[in-house]
Structures are given as C-alpha cells and as structure tokens.
Amino acid sequence: MVRQRRKSGRKKSSGVAATLLALFLLLLIAAVAAGWLVYTPFGPESETFVEIAPGTSAIKIAHQLESAGIVRTRFAFDLVRSVKRGTLRAGEYRFDHPAPVTEIYARIARGDVYTKTVVVPEGSNVFDIATRLQQAGFGTAQEFLDKEARQTSLVADFDPSAKSLEGYLFPDTYHFSRNASPPQIAAAMVKRFRQAAEQIGLTQNVHGVVTLASLIERETAIDGERPLVASVFDNRLAKKMPLMTDPSVIYGLQVQRLWRGAIYASDLKRDTPYNTYLHAGLPPGPIANPGMRSLHAAMDPAKTDYLYFVAAGDNPQGRSIFSSTLEEHRRNVAEYRHALKKAGGR
Numbered sequence: 001m002v003r004q005r006r007k008s009g010r011k012k013s014s015g016v017a018a019t020l021l022a023l024f025l026l027l028l029i030a031a032v033a034a035g036w037l038v039y040t041p042f043g044p045e046s047e048t049f050v051e052i053a054p055g056t057s058a059i060k061i062a063h064q065l066e067s068a069g070i071v072r073t074r075f076a077f078d079l080v081r082s083v084k085r086g087t088l089r090a091g092e093y094r095f096d097h098p099a100p101v102t103e104i105y106a107r108i109a110r111g112d113v114y115t116k117t118v119v120v121p122e123g124s125n126v127f128d129i130a131t132r133l134q135q136a137g138f139g140t141a142q143e144f145l146d147k148e149a150r151q152t153s154l155v156a157d158f159d160p161s162a163k164s165l166e167g168y169l170f171p172d173t174y175h176f177s178r179n180a181s182p183p184q185i186a187a188a189m190v191k192r193f194r195q196a197a198e199q200i201g202l203t204q205n206v207h208g209v210v211t212l213a214s215l216i217e218r219e220t221a222i223d224g225e226r227p228l229v230a231s232v233f234d235n236r237l238a239k240k241m242p243l244m245t246d247p248s249v250i251y252g253l254q255v256q257r258l259w260r261g262a263i264y265a266s267d268l269k270r271d272t273p274y275n276t277y278l279h280a281g282l283p284p285g286p287i288a289n290p291g292m293r294s295l296h297a298a299m300d301p302a303k304t305d306y307l308y309f310v311a312a313g314d315n316p317q318g319r320s321i322f323s324s325t326l327e328e329h330r331r332n333v334a335e336y337r338h339a340l341k342k343a344g345g346r
Helices: 002-039 058-067 074-084 101-109 126-135 141-148 182-200 206-219 223-238 246-255 292-299 326-342
Strands: 048-052 091-095 116-119 173-176 308-310 321-323
Touching (some): 002 074, 116 126, 182 292
C-alpha cells in the first residue's frame, strides 16, 4: 500500500510540472510574439498622414494607427502605452518608413507633429510672404494676398486705419500644419507682432511707428544705422520735407502691379499714394514688415541734424553715408558714384 501511494504522488508531481512547463512555454511564445509585434518594423513605405484630433482617446488612436497601416495591430500599440503610461498628443503625424511600435508611440508621446517651415525675413512685404507661402505649398500667392487683405479686423484695435495686414505680419520662422489656411497663417503672424509690440512697449501711434519702421527696414540692414536713418526721416518730417525714399515708391508700383524689377526716373514721377517724392509725410501705411530693431529705432530715433543719406545698399563700401546739408549730400553722392564705377558698376 505504501508503494502505491508513492507512485500516485509521482504522477501528481509530474502532472504539475508538465502543466507549469506548458504554461511557461505559452508565456514564452506570447512574449516572443509580443516582442515581434512591438519591435519588428512595420508601416508604410510612402508618405502617410494621420490626424489625431484633440480629445481623442488612446483606444481610438490605436484604431486609427491600425486602420492607416502604421502598426500591425492596435493591441501592440496598447501594450506599449500600458507600459510607458505617457500622454498622447494631438496633431498631424507623418509616417514614411516602417518603424517599431515603440518609435511610433514615442513620436506621438512627445508631440512630433508634422509641420512646414516658412521663414519670413525682416523687411519682407506681403508680396514676398505670399511667394514664400506658395513655395511651401500653402496655396497660391494670390490666394494669400486676396484673403490677407480682408483680415484687417485682426489689427483694428491698434490700427483702425489699416487697409491690409502689411507691417503686422511679423518676421520670424514659423511652423505651420500642412492644412493651415491663409487666414490661420496671417493670424499667427499678427499674434507674433503683438508679442513683439508688447515686449518693446509699443502702444501709442502704432500705425505711424510701424510705417516709419518699415521704411527704416528697407533702407538699411545694419543695426547701428537704424537709429540714424530714423533720425533723417524724423528730421525731414519735422521740416515738412518729402522723405524721397525709393523703397516706398517701389511698393506703390507693386501695389498697382507696375513694378518692372528696377526703378526708373519715370517711376519717381508716377503719382501713387506711396510716392514720397511727390507727397510729403509718411506713406499711407507700412511698405514692409519690420523687425524688432527697426521698430525700436522708429520709437527712439537718434538725435542728429542729418537730413540726407546714401543708403548702405547703394554703396559699394557697404555703409550708409549721412549728411546735414544738400551740398554735403551731393558730394557724398558723387563719391558713391565714383566708388560704384570703380567697383565695376554703372
């Protein structure tokens, strides 16, 4: 009887061991399968976009990724999420190569959304910006110009006389979503202008300051000269002298679609509201979008008696030449022409 009990005990022990071994093998197979699903690259070979709307649940995101062919199965994504326990961020994501689920999860957790970069240099006008947006794939340049002109309500609180957003599309590097519309793009640029204006304390006479700053921006790119250029314009305005600034004339021609790529003597006689040879005072509005340094110079011009200058852009020596009298200015112009001829100009 004792021997039979021992034999029965051996059978039970071997049965438990077999069960444990089978369970271990199942767990091992499950772990290998899970590892294969999570770490083996999968996904599209060509560009595929997935838009995750704000407030989308993690379960819905996993379904979206599976439906779009970004992950093999939503369960693999759910597994990684349950381990990582991070916050998934809304936005549009671009996938263009097979990747492990861990990489897909990490991108969405850190908000690596797809954007297009648009660089707006200081001194760009709406025509320049429209061209850059078209090159970046945001519709046609004309579409931006047409819709930008209608959004003056964005600046009505500080410039009720604005006829367009010229001057208020602040120069910066922008990152826009692929489907950003012209109104959204313009609103983002105006928002950036408001931030800059607040930073330098621009609250009074915004229209006049921005208009003057736009002239300064187009006349010199040398920081140290901006306050001096501002002083020339300020002194001429005080004496009711025409500003006689070519960039404003050029802008008037652009507005009327008459710009030929170079300024001619006949252009200086063409009567547009922006012709500062024919009309005294500031032009009716900004001619470009100035940066922070030109805005600051317009708010605080240098104290000088300068009334004339040869712009840096026109001088082979790369600097502006300032003068207080017409006679001195004529000498500077003669020297500039001599330097230009010596440098190989005409």
